[in-house]
Amino acid sequence: MRPTSAYRGSTASRLSTAGFGPAPPTASRQPTAMTGFSMIDRPITQQGISGLRTGTARGFRTRQLQDKRYWEELMQVKVREMKAEIARLSEQADAGERERSAKKHYEKRVRELALELTDLQGRLADYNTAIRIANGEANKMIVEEQTKDLEASNQKMQEEVEQVFMEKQRKENQLRQLREQMDKEQSTITKLLAEMTQEQKDEYNELEATAAALREEVEQARTHIDHLNREKDEFSKEISGSQIKVHLLELHRRLAAAEEKRDNMKNEMNNRLDPQEEREKLLLQVREDNAAISSLDSNAANLKEQIKKVQELIEQAEQVLTKDKILLLP
Structure with missing residues (x-):
């Protein structure tokens, strides 16, 4: 149910509030009959009933609404x-x-x-x-000597300039050839890409990305290797100045070689078969070798037989030729 006029205030008070009469002073405003609070507790702004505005450091005022x-x-x-x-x-x-x-x-x-x-x-x-x-x-002779020295120096510098110029031309020619070759390769690649299917293009893009990643890894590895080489050179210079450090380095090298030999012996022992398996392996190897030897012997016998037949044919041909020569003699 909507509240009656008794709850909302009299008509005269509403009209005076709306502007038809002077509003009572703020201090003289009395609480309403039913609610028990003053209108000053509910300030009315342009946007309706809300809290008071507060300013910021930049002058921008935040609003609750x-x-x-x-x-x-x-x-x-x-x-x-x-x-x-x-x-x-x-x-x-x-x-x-x-x-x-x-x-x-x-x-x-x-x-x-x-x-x-x-x-x-x-x-x-x-x-x-x-x-x-x-x-x-x-005197005149000294000046002439200085002149000759300057002429020789100028001649040498001129020759060096000519060599530099020739080298520049050669490099420019090489660069031009490389650019032409690059253009040809690029046109070939473009043509191949145009002829590729979508799957092939995707695979090519994946390979390109992989190649770029590998190139980056190679560059990082090269940088790391250069850094390690510089550290190695520094350590070598530092060690070379102390006989004790040189001896210690030699002992470390011997220790590394001994550890490597020990690891190799362990691997051989781990990979070694038991006696029965080794015996079977050796027997199998002997059988294979015997079969190969028998095959070689048979092949040798066949070759000897063929050689013997060829020699017999040669002897028969020589005999026939001898008889023919005897018959041809007068």
């Missing part, structure tokens, strides 16, 4: 934060780009100054030589 407007305001705050972060990162990127451009400019300037310094050093040497000649410190 998280409606559409709450989430829109939250998204606006996040968007502003993202824009600020993007602006900060863009500024850092621009600063890095400016630093990179300045670095390139400085590197170019350093190279130019190095070339200029080299030229100035050469001119300074020429001026010093001219001053010594003018002061009588150097």
